Amino acid sequence: MDGSRDDFIIAIRSAFLKRETQQTFSLLGLIIFSLILLILGSLNFKIINYIKIIVNEGVYRSSLVISIPEKFIKKTYINTNEHFKFYDEYKKNKVELKNLRSKNLLNEFAILENNRLKSIIDDYLVISNEIVAKILIDKQSPFSRSVIANKGSKNNIKKGMVVLDGEYLVGKVIEVNYITSRILLLSDFNSKIPVTIEPGGTQSILSGTGKDDAIIEYIKDDYIDNDTYNATVYTSGFGGLFKAGIPIGKIKNIDLNKEIKVSFFSDFTQLSFVKILSYEEAKTKAKEKIKLEAQKESKIIAEKLKKIQAEVELKAQKIKKLKAEEENKLKAEEEIKLKAEEEIKLKAEGVSRLKAEENLALNIEKQKNYKDLELKYSSQCKKRFFNMLYKIGTPEYKNCILNKGIKTFNE
Amino acid sequence: MNEISKQSLVKKILLNAPIIVLFISVLSNFDFNYLDLDYFSFNFIHILIFYCGLKKNINLGYGLIFLAGLINDTVINLPIGLSSLSYLLICVSAAYLRTITLRPSLSKDIIYFLVTILVVNSISYTLLNLIFSITTEYKDLLINVFFTFLLYFVFANLFKLYEIKILRRSDV
Numbered sequence: 057m058d059g060s061r062d063d064f065i066i067a068i069r070s071a072f073l074k075r076e077t078q079q080t081f082s083l084l085g086l087i088i089f090s091l092i093l094l095i096l097g098s099l100n101f102k103i104i105n106y107i108k109i110i111v112n113e114g115v116y117r118s119s120l121v122i123s124i125p126e127k128f129i130k131k132t133y134i135n136t137n138e139h140f141k142f143y144d145e146y147k148k149n150k151v152e153l154k155n156l157r158s159k160n161l162l163n164e165f166a167i168l169e170n171n172r173l174k175s176i177i178d179d180y181l182v183i184s185n186e187i188v189a190k191i192l193i194d195k196q197s198p199f200s201r202s203v204i205a206n207k208g209s210k211n212n213i214k215k216g217m218v219v220l221d222g223e224y225l226v227g228k229v230i231e232v233n234y235i236t237s238r239i240l241l242l243s244d245f246n247s248k249i250p251v252t253i254e255p256g257g258t259q260s261i262l263s264g265t266g267k268d269d270a271i272i273e274y275i276k277d278d279y280i281d282n283d284t285y286n287a288t289v290y291t292s293g294f295g296g297l298f299k300a301g302i303p304i305g306k307i308k309n310i311d312l313n314k315e316i317k318v319s320f321f322s323d324f325t326q327l328s329f330v331k332i333l334s335y336e337e338a339k340t341k342a343k344e345k346i347k348l349e350a351q352k353e354s355k356i357i358a359e360k361l362k363k364i365q366a367e368v369e370l371k372a373q374k375i376k377k378l379k380a381e382e383e384n385k386l387k388a389e390e391e392i393k394l395k396a397e398e399e400i401k402l403k404a405e406g407v408s409r410l411k412a413e414e415n416l417a418l419n420i421e422k423q424k425n426y427k428d429l430e431l432k433y434s435s436q437c438k439k440r441f442f443n444m445l446y447k448i449g450t451p452e453y454k455n456c457i458l459n460k461g462i463k464t465f466n467e
Numbered sequence: 468m469n470e471i472s473k474q475s476l477v478k479k480i481l482l483n484a485p486i487i488v489l490f491i492s493v494l495s496n497f498d499f500n501y502l503d504l505d506y507f508s509f510n511f512i513h514i515l516i517f518y519c520g521l522k523k524n525i526n527l528g529y530g531l532i533f534l535a536g537l538i539n540d541t542v543i544n545l546p547i548g549l550s551s552l553s554y555l556l557i558c559v560s561a562a563y564l565r566t567i568t569l570r571p572s573l574s575k576d577i578i579y580f581l582v583t584i585l586v587v588n589s590i591s592y593t594l595l596n597l598i599f600s601i602t603t604e605y606k607d608l609l610i611n612v613f614f615t616f617l618l619y620f621v622f623a624n625l626f627k628l629y630e631i632k633i634l635r636r637s638d639v
Contacts (some may be wrong), residue, residue: 063567083562085557086533093548098598108547115494115541123495193542200543231544238544245602266604 107416112233116204120192123198134326171299171314187211201244201264202227203327208235218298220331221322225291231333237332241324242270242304250294251304262289262304262318268325269308269417274315289318295402301334349368424456436461438446470637476588481633485519485527493550508607509614510584512539514622516554517580521571522630529558548600553587560586573623581616588612 096104189205196302207213209232217229219239227247231238240247247264253272260275272289287307293300305320439454446453480487492512495567512535519527535552560583568575594603 066566078617083529083559086529087552090533090536090548090551090555094552094594094598097546097548104547111537111541111547115538119494122491200545202544205567221573245604266607338491374609429550 109233112231113236115190116233116236116435119204123193169322172335174196185212186331187213189213189237189330189332191327191330201241201247201266201324202230203239203241203324205237205239205330205332206235207332208233208237210234213237214334216297217301217332217334218331220302221327222331223303224320224322225298226322226324226327226330228297238334239330242320243268243324248273249298250292251289252292252300253289253307255287259292259294263316270305270318272307272318275316426454426457429460433457434462484629484633485515486531489515489531489535490538493535493542497523506610507614508611509618510611511615511618511622512554513557513584513615514559514580514619515626517561517583517619518623518626520558520572521565521576522626528556532558546595546601549591553591556587556590557583573620576623577616577619580619581612584612584615600625603634 093104105292106418187207189211191203192206193204205213205219213229213232215229215232219226219228225242226243227239227244229237230240242249242262242264243266244264245266247262247270249262251260251262251272252258253260258275261273262270263273264270283308289307291298291300291302291304303321305318308317308319308373434448434457437445437453439447439453446456489512492515516527516532532554533551536549536554537547539545539550540547560579564576564579588611592603592605592608595603
């Protein structure tokens with residue numbers, strides 16, 4: 057008995073402490089070191105966290121490169137599978153599309169109404185900031201369902217942010233590094249979120265199973281009825297992290313143990329791009345929105361004013377030009393008028409001169425004639441002592457002369 | 468000259484193949500989860516470490532195993548140090564078996580491997596649940612252990628082939 061115990065101790069000692077030819081570290085030393093790491097990690101030691109962040113950055117990148125061949129195999133496998141299912145899915149989709157189109161109109165109205173009502177009760181409604189991220193690594197072991205996204209604290213990603221695939225909820229951010237972040241999927245065993253089951257509005261908790269589905273927990277049997285089968289699961293918004301009404305999945309089946317299984321709308325194995333966002337209360341957001349809108353409006357008004365001013369200036373310049381052109385025209389017209397007037401004047405003057413000259417000539421001729429006539433007929437018109445004729449130089453005298461004497465004058 | 472250096476490079480790669488495979492496995496977390504098989508999962512790294520721990524001929528240092536554990540923890544988001552501890556415990560078990568065994572046989576190894584991975588996974592499960600409050604499905608863990616145990620036979624034979632054909636060992 058003692059001998060076998062000794063053998064065991066010797067073997068253990070040799071296993072722990074004996075360094076083999078190629079071993080640099082002893083097993084015991086490394087085990088103690090890993091235990092220290094575990095203990096410090098459980099106590100949330102800052103140094104361990106920093107080491108973890110540094111290791112994360114390096115490992116995620118190298119893991120991305122190394123898993124390229126595996127990803128290729130995975131993609132090929134999935135694509136092949138999809139090709140086989142392609143025709144069936146096409147048929148299904150055709151029927152679904154018809155139904156959805158008819159429902160779409162009703163939905164649009166319901167969404168608008170819902171938004172209006174939610175804003176009244178200050179629900180978590182408004183998306184604060186939305187970041188699109190690429191999935192780098194999607195290692196989903198049976199014990200952990202999480203993925204790595206290529207956005208980190210550098211891109212304002214914060215712990216607890218919501219992750220969506222299209223409009224469907226995928227999970228939340230649980231770890232943020234500088235350029236990467238880890239997203240805990242809804243299917244993870246440790247994921248528990250408050251949900252509403254519609255129709256009926258039953259409140260419950262959705263818990264991941266570590267596989268590709270989830271289960272509804274903490275629900276009384278009274279609430280399980282015919283409506284529960286094939287019902288849709290949405291986030292309830294309790295807890296404040298998620299906005300109420302984000303679609304998650306459909307109830308798949310209820311087994312004998314009354315375990316309600318939920319299949320997700322989004323296929324977590326096919327995630328390539330996701331939206332990472334957070335929600336803020338409508339009130340605070342609305343204020344900011346109003347501020348932003350006011351700023352935007354003032355900017356728009358300022359721009360419009362600038363435009364108007366520029367237009368006014370342009371118009372004024374045009375008007376000035378037009379005025380200047382009109383003035384020039386008027387001036388030109390006036391000049392033309394003046395010239396014409398001057399010409400007319402000159403013509404008139406010329407005419408009058410001609411007339412005057414003609415008159416003068418006539419007068420001269422008349423005077424010549426008059427003188428000639430005066431010589432001849434002055435005796436017949438000139439006043440003398442004994443006749444009652446006209447004084448020399450009077451108009452009567454002149455008339456008399458021109459009429460060749462008093463006789464003709466009388467005639 | 469160039470041919471000689473090429474040959475030596477290939478030889479180096481082949482000699483260090485277990486290390487390369489180990490790091491590729493932890494970095495890519497090599498599994499077949501995308502097959503969507505509900506009741507199938509196995510831990511290749513456990514098989515590799517146990518086999519290499521049993522054989523003196525294969526070049527796989529404890530330091531590298533420790534480092535691989537740290538990387539695995541980072542990739543699958545486990546508390547840092549947990550996988551390292553599991554891997555090293557497997558190494559301890561393999562070293563112990565190697566010391567006490569005079570005439571190695573695959574059947575004995577497989578049984579011993581089953582006990583080892585059961586103990587190691589129990590320790591990990593306990594640490595995860597009790598200290599770190601991280602819930603894991605016990606059923607999944609058992610399925611993983613079961614398939615790892617079954618596939619040990621397949622991989623052990625493959626590694627044997629590697630030893631005979633590539634490392635040119637006759638004492639396997």
